Amino acid sequence: MKENNLNHDLGFNDIREGNNTDVYANFKEKLESVQTFPEIYVFKFILTGGVDKIKELREILPEDKFIETPSKTGKYIAVTVKKWMQDADAVVDIYKKVGEIKGIMML
16 A cells, blocks of 8 residues: 555645535545545544544544544644545545534644
8 A cells, every 4th residue: 555645735724715616526626636546545633522522533434543642731632544545535525524523623
Protein backbone atom coordinates (compact mmCIF):
# COMPACT_ATOMS: atom_id res chain seq x y z
CA MET A 1 0.00 0.00 0.00
CA LYS A 2 1.37 3.37 -0.93
CA GLU A 3 0.62 6.46 1.08
CA ASN A 4 0.14 9.72 -0.74
CA ASN A 5 0.39 12.96 1.22
CA LEU A 6 -1.37 15.12 -1.35
CA ASN A 7 -4.55 15.37 0.71
CA HIS A 8 -2.70 17.40 3.35
CA ASP A 9 -3.05 20.36 0.97
CA LEU A 10 -6.84 20.05 0.70
CA GLY A 11 -9.03 20.88 3.66
CA PHE A 12 -12.69 21.50 4.26
CA ASN A 13 -11.98 25.25 4.27
CA ASP A 14 -11.23 24.91 0.55
CA ILE A 15 -14.46 23.26 -0.51
CA ARG A 16 -16.79 26.25 -0.62
CA GLU A 17 -14.98 27.69 -3.63
CA GLY A 18 -16.19 27.12 -7.15
CA ASN A 19 -19.56 27.00 -8.82
CA ASN A 20 -20.84 23.90 -7.09
CA THR A 21 -23.29 24.65 -4.27
CA ASP A 22 -23.17 21.10 -2.87
CA VAL A 23 -20.25 21.22 -0.44
CA TYR A 24 -19.58 17.49 -0.63
CA ALA A 25 -19.78 17.34 -4.43
CA ASN A 26 -17.35 20.26 -4.64
CA PHE A 27 -15.04 18.56 -2.15
CA LYS A 28 -15.17 15.32 -4.18
CA GLU A 29 -14.28 17.21 -7.34
CA LYS A 30 -11.30 18.88 -5.69
CA LEU A 31 -10.23 15.65 -4.00
CA GLU A 32 -10.20 13.80 -7.32
CA SER A 33 -8.02 16.53 -8.78
CA VAL A 34 -5.27 15.99 -6.17
CA GLN A 35 -5.60 12.30 -5.17
CA THR A 36 -5.31 9.03 -6.98
CA PHE A 37 -7.36 6.10 -5.71
CA PRO A 38 -7.23 3.48 -4.36
CA GLU A 39 -4.75 4.57 -1.68
CA ILE A 40 -4.39 5.49 1.97
CA TYR A 41 -6.30 8.64 2.85
CA VAL A 42 -5.49 10.58 6.02
CA PHE A 43 -8.56 11.81 7.93
CA LYS A 44 -8.01 14.47 10.58
CA PHE A 45 -10.57 15.60 13.12
CA ILE A 46 -10.71 17.88 16.15
CA LEU A 47 -13.19 16.75 18.82
CA THR A 48 -14.70 18.42 21.83
CA GLY A 49 -16.80 16.47 24.27
CA GLY A 50 -14.30 13.83 25.30
CA VAL A 51 -14.78 10.08 25.28
CA ASP A 52 -18.38 10.15 24.03
CA LYS A 53 -17.37 11.85 20.79
CA ILE A 54 -14.51 9.44 20.25
CA LYS A 55 -17.00 6.57 20.71
CA GLU A 56 -19.24 8.08 18.03
CA LEU A 57 -16.28 8.43 15.67
CA ARG A 58 -15.23 4.82 16.35
CA GLU A 59 -18.72 3.67 15.37
CA ILE A 60 -18.10 5.14 11.91
CA LEU A 61 -14.49 3.90 11.65
CA PRO A 62 -14.55 0.76 13.85
CA GLU A 63 -11.66 -1.16 12.31
CA ASP A 64 -9.23 1.71 12.04
CA LYS A 65 -6.35 2.81 14.25
CA PHE A 66 -6.86 6.21 15.87
CA ILE A 67 -3.94 8.45 16.73
CA GLU A 68 -5.27 10.68 19.51
CA THR A 69 -3.50 13.84 20.62
CA PRO A 70 -5.11 15.85 23.45
CA SER A 71 -4.67 19.60 23.57
CA LYS A 72 -2.58 21.08 26.36
CA THR A 73 -5.70 22.25 28.18
CA GLY A 74 -7.56 18.99 27.59
CA LYS A 75 -10.51 20.72 25.93
CA TYR A 76 -9.86 19.19 22.51
CA ILE A 77 -8.59 15.95 21.06
CA ALA A 78 -7.00 15.78 17.62
CA VAL A 79 -7.64 12.45 15.93
CA THR A 80 -5.82 11.16 12.86
CA VAL A 81 -7.02 8.07 11.02
CA LYS A 82 -5.24 6.53 8.04
CA LYS A 83 -7.58 4.39 5.99
CA TRP A 84 -7.30 2.54 2.67
CA MET A 85 -9.93 4.11 0.44
CA GLN A 86 -11.12 2.82 -2.92
CA ASP A 87 -12.35 6.14 -4.31
CA ALA A 88 -13.36 9.72 -3.54
CA ASP A 89 -17.01 8.68 -3.05
CA ALA A 90 -15.98 6.49 -0.11
CA VAL A 91 -14.06 9.41 1.45
CA VAL A 92 -17.06 11.72 1.04
CA ASP A 93 -19.38 9.09 2.58
CA ILE A 94 -17.23 9.00 5.71
CA TYR A 95 -17.14 12.79 5.95
CA LYS A 96 -20.95 12.91 5.64
CA LYS A 97 -21.36 10.43 8.50
CA VAL A 98 -18.77 12.17 10.66
CA GLY A 99 -20.38 15.55 9.89
CA GLU A 100 -23.44 14.44 11.87
CA ILE A 101 -21.43 14.29 15.10
CA LYS A 102 -21.83 17.46 17.12
CA GLY A 103 -18.62 18.92 18.45
CA ILE A 104 -16.37 17.64 15.68
CA MET A 105 -14.33 19.66 13.21
CA MET A 106 -13.18 17.98 10.03
CA LEU A 107 -9.83 19.09 8.66
